[in-house]
Amino acid sequence: MKTVEGAIAGLIATSLAASAAPPEVAVAPSLAAAIVKDFDLAMCPRPPLEAAARVAYVRKLFAVSGVTLASGEHMIVVRGASPCFGGTPNQEYLVYERTGNAFANVLRTGAYSLRLFPDGTALALATDSAVVEDRITYRWNGKTYLVESTDMVYDRNLVAKPETRTVQFAPGTSSQTVTGDQVALGFDDTFDLDAAAGQTLTLAIVKRDAHFGTVDVYGPGDEPLGTLKGNGLSVKLPVTGRYHIVVGGADETFSKYALQIAVR
Numbered sequence: 001m002k003t004v005e006g007a008i009a010g011l012i013a014t015s016l017a018a019s020a021a022p023p024e025v026a027v028a029p030s031l032a033a034a035i036v037k038d039f040d041l042a043m044c045p046r047p048p049l050e051a052a053a054r055v056a057y058v059r060k061l062f063a064v065s066g067v068t069l070a071s072g073e074h075m076i077v078v079r080g081a082s083p084c085f086g087g088t089p090n091q092e093y094l095v096y097e098r099t100g101n102a103f104a105n106v107l108r109t110g111a112y113s114l115r116l117f118p119d120g121t122a123l124a125l126a127t128d129s130a131v132v133e134d135r136i137t138y139r140w141n142g143k144t145y146l147v148e149s150t151d152m153v154y155d156r157n158l159v160a161k162p163e164t165r166t167v168q169f170a171p172g173t174s175s176q177t178v179t180g181d182q183v184a185l186g187f188d189d190t191f192d193l194d195a196a197a198g199q200t201l202t203l204a205i206v207k208r209d210a211h212f213g214t215v216d217v218y219g220p221g222d223e224p225l226g227t228l229k230g231n232g233l234s235v236k237l238p239v240t241g242r243y244h245i246v247v248g249g250a251d252e253t254f255s256k257y258a259l260q261i262a263v264r
Helices: 004-017 029-038 051-061
Strands: 062-068 074-080 091-099 102-111 113-116 121-127 132-140 145-154 159-162 175-183 189-195 200-208 212-218 224-227 232-236 241-249 255-263
Touching: 029 051, 029 062, 029 091, 029 102, 051 062, 074 113, 091 113, 102 113, 102 121, 102 132, 175 189, 175 241, 189 255, 200 212, 212 232, 212 255, 224 232, 241 255
Parallel strands: none
Antiparallel strands: 062 074, 074 091, 091 102, 113 121, 121 132, 132 145, 145 159, 175 255, 189 241, 200 232, 200 255, 212 224, 212 241
């Protein structure tokens, strides 16, 4: 089985082996019209109405390149290249499938880099925080790009792990012990759990070290429901839905822990 680190390393190696940048493409009036319609231009100069001037406007504010997939589809990658699309490292990207003179949007994402590969893979790199980077892998399904995996990378040592893990109890049981050894300050472990209104969620620390930080529980809509104090926490769940258990570290050194999760 491939590790997360191995899968990401393979994608990056593929990216480096490919051309340094995808080829630019001509901006047709119909593509310019789609871009002006699909991007949020509230902070940008008002686009012109006349078609030729609109093409010049798009050339000035956007980076436009093309990729042809092995399956034959022609993809157009558009990046908002003007400061009016935000001052952070992440920019807005849109991908269009081109059929003749028609352009259908098949992917929208915020990232500082987006690469499309002929095999139908797309890799988006986005800054999440000062110490964490998100790496999202998309896969073309013949109609659109769907998320295949989402990983987070700790910038201090390039360790990668899944953004979330799902808690599923074995048949006939109502508890599970989860473990981790790659949690640090700002580089959390998040566990998702589906539960019903009226049930009680109980958390108990089985093992932790000096670098262990906090455990917080969030309800659907990211509503904070409680923080573990001492070695345990019990929360009566207000609604049916997906709950999130976030385990954080106390400092920059990775912590090892074991946490028992029970729902009854």
